[in-house]
Amino acid sequence: MNTYSRPTTGSHATMEDVARLAEVSLKSVSRVVNREPHVSAKLRGKVEAAIAELNYVPDMAARSLAGARTFTIGLMFDNPSPNYTMKVQAGVYRACVEQQYHLRIDQIDSSRPNAEVEALLESMLRNNRCDGFVLTPPLTDNQLVLDFFDRHGVRYARIAPDLDPSRGDGVVIDDAAAAALVARRFWDLGHRRFGLVTGPAEHGAARKRREGFLDALADLGAGLVVEAYGGFSFDGGISAGQELLAAAQRPTAIFATNDDSAAGTMVACLRGGVTVPDDISVCGFDDSWVAKSVWPYLTTIYQPIEEMGHAAAQLLLDRTPSDGQRLMTLDFHLVERDSVAPAPPDQP
Secondary structure (H helix, E strand, C coil): CCCCCCCCCCCCCCHHHHHHHHCCCHHHHHHHHCCCCCCCHHHHHHHHHHHHHHCCCCCHHHHHHHCCCCCEEEEEECCCCHHHHHHHHHHHHHHHHHCCCEEEEEECCCCCCHHHHHHHHHHHHHHCCCCCEEECCCHHHCHHHHHHHHHCCCCEEEECCCCCCCCCEEEECCHHHHHHHHHHHHHHCCCCCEEEEECCCCCHHHHHHHHHHHHHHHHHCCCCEEEEECCCCHHHHHHHHHHHHCCCCCCCEEEECCHHHHHHHHHHHHHCCCCCCCCCEEEEEECCHHHHCCCCCCEEEECCHHHHHHHHHHHHHCCCCCCCCCEEECCCEEECCCCCCCCCCCCC
16 A cells, blocks of 8 residues: 655655655656656556656756756766776776767765765756766765666666666676686685785675685685785785785785785785795786786786776767666686796695
8 A cells, every 4th residue: 555645735746756656666757757768658657647646846957967968977986996997987088089978077975974975966966967977886886876866867877786786777797707717716726825805895896706706715615715804995905915914824825806905915915025926926806007017917807997987988878769777798807917826835
């Protein structure tokens, strides 16, 4: 039974009110309001009936952002890795140039209180008209951001979505399979003591890489893996590396879940008098410029970051009618350089 309470006299109905009365999602209301294709007659009828009953008037500023073209798209970041942000920006910008669009860039600190984050988003809609946004992790999975954009009918495409990947267009790689590839390579080289430098909990990709690495080692029969938090940053990698080196059974192979923290781990090894790769092998993830700015050069997983940005922007700019959400999966591969070698002969 529908227990929806209608707005009080004098208040303005919102898109959320329409969704509750029609008993559909915000995304469904947004699709009807913005006259998107492939909306069923039944859904359109329910939403339009609720709109009429509530006398709902769409926010024209938000609708102009979602509907009328401004030939500008936004790119939103909340990521500690400068390499990642630069590569995504390059890919999105290339797509904009190809289709004669402008690009604006916004930084949102999602760790701030929800009211402050929502105020920043409101300000963006009022002051910076865009045709939509490319969202990067962890904003990709930020429920407040996604709900806000759906509520206002704003189009978006997500890079590396983890939670509810069918919610809007997105671009991913198989992070778990990539991390498993690292685990198997370590194992094939004779390593039996492993370390793992983890990433931020709010990043779905960090969780998948951790799980993929640990699951693959478990399947191979590996024992305990020592873990330390690196937070996807260079300084975090140094701290994590120092922690792993101090373990009772020091690992002979360390997987850091991005290149920045892998570089920091290598610095920790240098400070501790441990040679890479003779004493400890280190592998990163991303194949960023960092991988060839350290010595020895870093073995790493190639993640097509720029291509993911380009593909996400193309999905956002493509207004060809489609049968719902589109999720693209791009390829990865292991780039073998000098930081990984066979296990030391004295490994027990």
